[in-house]
Amino acid sequence: MKLFDVYPLFDVTVDHGKGCYVWDDKGQEYLDFYGGHAVISIGHSHPRYLQTLQEQASKLVFYSNAVKNPLQVKLAEKLGPICGYDDYQLFLINSGAEANENALKLASFYTGKKKVIAFTHAFHGRTSAAVNVTQNPKIQAPINATFPVEFLELGDIAGLRASIAKGDVAAVIIEGISGVGGIRIPTAAFMQELRKVTTDNRVVLILDEIQSGYGRSGKFFAHQWFGIRPDIITVAKGIANGYPFAGVLISPMFAPVYGQLGTTFGGNHLGCALACTVLDVIEEEHLIENARQQGEYLISALKTMQIPGLKELRGLGLMIGIEFDYPYKEVRNRLLYEQHVFTGAAGTNVLRILPPLCITQHDCDLFLERFDAAL
Numbered sequence: 001m002k003l004f005d006v007y008p009l010f011d012v013t014v015d016h017g018k019g020c021y022v023w024d025d026k027g028q029e030y031l032d033f034y035g036g037h038a039v040i041s042i043g044h045s046h047p048r049y050l051q052t053l054q055e056q057a058s059k060l061v062f063y064s065n066a067v068k069n070p071l072q073v074k075l076a077e078k079l080g081p082i083c084g085y086d087d088y089q090l091f092l093i094n095s096g097a098e099a100n101e102n103a104l105k106l107a108s109f110y111t112g113k114k115k116v117i118a119f120t121h122a123f124h125g126r127t128s129a130a131v132n133v134t135q136n137p138k139i140q141a142p143i144n145a146t147f148p149v150e151f152l153e154l155g156d157i158a159g160l161r162a163s164i165a166k167g168d169v170a171a172v173i174i175e176g177i178s179g180v181g182g183i184r185i186p187t188a189a190f191m192q193e194l195r196k197v198t199t200d201n202r203v204v205l206i207l208d209e210i211q212s213g214y215g216r217s218g219k220f221f222a223h224q225w226f227g228i229r230p231d232i233i234t235v236a237k238g239i240a241n242g243y244p245f246a247g248v249l250i251s252p253m254f255a256p257v258y259g260q261l262g263t264t265f266g267g268n269h270l271g272c273a274l275a276c277t278v279l280d281v282i283e284e285e286h287l288i289e290n291a292r293q294q295g296e297y298l299i300s301a302l303k304t305m306q307i308p309g310l311k312e313l314r315g316l317g318l319m320i321g322i323e324f325d326y327p328y329k330e331v332r333n334r335l336l337y338e339q340h341v342f343t344g345a346a347g348t349n350v351l352r353i354l355p356p357l358c359i360t361q362h363d364c365d366l367f368l369e370r371f372d373a374a375l
């Protein structure tokens with residue numbers, strides 16, 4: 001059997017990792033400023049993570065959601081105070097798309113409506129409802145268009161008011177910082193107005209923090225920079241440092257109904273144990289503060305650097321976008337194949353910097369030096 005060939009691959013085979021470095025099968029070391037797409041939060045092969053993996057796997061990897069799972073309760077009790085949403089409820093699944101799928105379903109159950117407002121260049125995943133609120137026709141099949149969606153420009157408050165005034169909107173879904181869309185940061189004024197308009201009209205506000213959450217922006221959630229509290233928050237990627245895991249944080253205004261949501265694998269024992277260890281390490285190693293400090297250091301250093309063709313530099317914490325007025329492809333290839341640095345990308349012109357939250361100033365200096373050489 002052959003693989004279904006949907007990924008254009010780099011000619012690198014990553015074999016193992018440690019902290020914010022990975023090595024290929026020939027022993028070449030790479031600086032990982034991509035984190036496998038913002039997934040590695042506490043660093044590759046963290047000793048605490050490996051210990052939990054071994055201990056929990058030797059006890060129990062999985063049992064069904066039909067029985068009590070104290071690890072789920074432990075995770076919820078740990079996550080609540082750390083992220084500032086102790087009064088919310090946690091529903092666990094396996095991936096970001098699934099988190100958004102369930103968030104949108106909850107909003108529709110709650111309001112009895114089905115229209116959703118999303119934003120230009122939004123990316124919310126590839127499953128049916130999530131891809132329908134993703135602004136990329138190339139990845140939407142005809143069967144995905146099952147409910148009406150209106151895409152507004154980020155910051156378009158007049159459009160938002162006009163759309164919501166029609167009375168048919170179930171939810172607004174927005175990324176804390178748009179990732180795949182090219183690191184676009186909403187303004188606090190817009191987010192506060194968005195919160196007000198949705199509250200006033202009983203529209204559910206969903207914050208997709210799958211990429212921007214879990215400390216990446218220098219606060220637990222990116223929306224916490226804007227002083228708002230959404231009704232639903234979705235998390236994935238960094239939650240279990242590479243083990244497939246995700247969550248939906250649900251405001252107390254939603255009452256749970258037996259059987260309304262469910263999953264086979266979501267909230268499994270191994271995932272919960274790993275997610276608890278990730279939170280412990282984030283706290284003990286002050287990784288959110290580190291993300292803020294190293295992010296500030298990187299952004300201010302990049303600002304003073306001569307970057308030919310630089311159009312705009314955007315970022316918060318360790319979610320940084322370098323937009324060129326030409327395609328990034330050659331720079332990214334030189335970074336990977338000559339300088340041995342992994343980076344992310346968005347569209348054709350934005351280089352995305354998404355390193356593990358444990359990077360040091362030395363790693364940043366190494367990145368800056370190699371980036372300069374690749375330009």
Ligand SMILES: Cc1ncc(COP(=O)(O)O)c(C=O)c1O
Nearest residue numbers: 095096097123124125179210211
């Ligand atoms: C903001 C955002 N939402 C949702 C997703 C989908 O997550 P997953 O690939 O785990 O389904 C992603 C993935 O890149 C994302 O960046």
